[in-house]
Amino acid sequence: MDSMHDLGGMHGFGRIVPEPHEPVFHAPWEGRMFALTSAVPFAVPYGDDQFRPAIERMEPSHYLKSSYYEKWYEAVVRLLQERHVISAAELDSSVPLAQSHALAVRADAVLPAIFAGASQARPAAEVSRRFSSGDRVRTRATMGVGHNRLPRYARAKLGVVESVHGPFLVADRNSVGDHNPETLYTVRFTARELWGQTAVEGDSLSLDLWDSYLEHST
Amino acid sequence: MDGIHDMGGMHGFGRIDPSDDGIVFHGAWEGRMFALSRVVRFNLPFGGDHVRREIERLRPAHYLASGYYEKWLEGNVAMLKEIGVVTEDELAGGSLQALPPKLGNPRAMPALQAELVIFNGMASARRDGTNVRYGTGDRVRTLAHGIGGHTRLPRYARGKAGTILAVRGAFPVADAVAAGRPEVEMLYTVEFGARDLWADAEPGDSVTLDLWDRHLQSLT
Numbered sequence: 001m002d003s004m005h006d007l008g009g010m011h012g013f014g015r016i017v018p019e020p021h022e023p024v025f026h027a028p029w030e031g032r033m034f035a036l037t038s039a040v041p042f043a044v045p046y047g048d049d050q051f052r053p054a055i056e057r058m059e060p061s062h063y064l065k066s067s068y069y070e071k072w073y074e075a076v077v078r079l080l081q082e083r084h085v086i087s088a089a090e091l092d093s094s095v096p097l098a099q100s101h102a103l104a105v106r107a108d109a110v111l112p113a114i115f116a117g118a119s120q121a122r123p124a125a126e127v128s129r130r131f132s133s134g135d136r137v138r139t140r141a142t143m144g145v146g147h148n149r150l151p152r153y154a155r156a157k158l159g160v161v162e163s164v165h166g167p168f169l170v171a172d173r174n175s176v177g178d179h180n181p182e183t184l185y186t187v188r189f190t191a192r193e194l195w196g197q198t199a200v201e202g203d204s205l206s207l208d209l210w211d212s213y214l215e216h217s218t
Numbered sequence: 219m220d221g222i223h224d225m226g227g228m229h230g231f232g233r234i235d236p237s238d239d240g241i242v243f244h245g246a247w248e249g250r251m252f253a254l255s256r257v258v259r260f261n262l263p264f265g266g267d268h269v270r271r272e273i274e275r276l277r278p279a280h281y282l283a284s285g286y287y288e289k290w291l292e293g294n295v296a297m298l299k300e301i302g303v304v305t306e307d308e309l310a311g312g313s314l315q316a317l318p319p320k321l322g323n324p325r326a327m328p329a330l331q332a333e334l335v336i337f338n339g340m341a342s343a344r345r346d347g348t349n350v351r352y353g354t355g356d357r358v359r360t361l362a363h364g365i366g367g368h369t370r371l372p373r374y375a376r377g378k379a380g381t382i383l384a385v386r387g388a389f390p391v392a393d394a395v396a397a398g399r400p401e402v403e404m405l406y407t408v409e410f411g412a413r414d415l416w417a418d419a420e421p422g423d424s425v426t427l428d429l430w431d432r433h434l435q436s437l438t
Binding site: 001144 | 219221222228250274279283359362365373415416417418
């Protein structure tokens, strides 16, 4: 989905000013939002590939005005509403109208799961591996309307395969419930290939991209 | 400049609702803004390309939250400030504080001319001879990258192959004019297969863009 989140290479957003001594959380509610986002999927299963598209579907001007954890909040609420765990009326009134069927999570199960993470690697899967390190590749020129991990600035660009990571779930398909993995590669692009001659010579940028995002280039 | 205005092909903005077609101005001030934008630059050194450049520089969230004529106001005010006709203080206070510097002919625009400009616009075609590199039917590829400044080659049409549909003649290049260089080049209408621009487009659909010589490379 080429929506507001796909900002790479866009102009007019001003200089990035790094915050000195930036805290992990700017307010207690941010830490709470982080924990909630990690805990809710125990009861209502979702992963990053459902969570990210939920952020990408935010109304664009709302997206631009929202901070990092505000976007997390929006995504979690959207997912819970879409799965009928909470309703708009309940959110407005803060009063639960019906008993949720979601399972409660045991507190002692949450922390180990957060630290364990959820790997998208599927090392045992047998998938095609069309490219090797050093191969010249060109990325796809167009993507569909769904979630994908090939940003607009890297479409139809020439790059070199830097490493081969083996089979991984494909974010595009995983987001809609298709769990067929593909080989994942790290592909390196020169900054000049992406941004033109005004980019600094020698700079490069690497992206992790799946097999179906790439074609051979001679 | 690949700013927030360059929305072609972006998702997530919702369906376009054309149902209010026929309403030219949604408030009296919009009509006034339209007329003002046509006459305000009489004898002042800026044009539509400069106003577009300034609109593109609006902060993205502000851009998205602004109506069409609100953007016109922002673009024109930015140019009037840049050339020194108004100051920030005057805008905030609502009254003239100092006479602006002399800019060309200080004569006011005659009402009749204002009316002509408002209703007919101003032609920007030039007669100067310029290099005609392409003819109708020629295959061309657009530049892969934008430039830092204003450009009329949108992101979704970069590095794409198309066909020359018409040769329009010599026109001032918007990209150059906005950067303060009055350069003239041939303008072409270029047709692109919609599928070449967007994977999910209807087969057989096409998109045409008016592009200048500098936006194009020969594909033959």
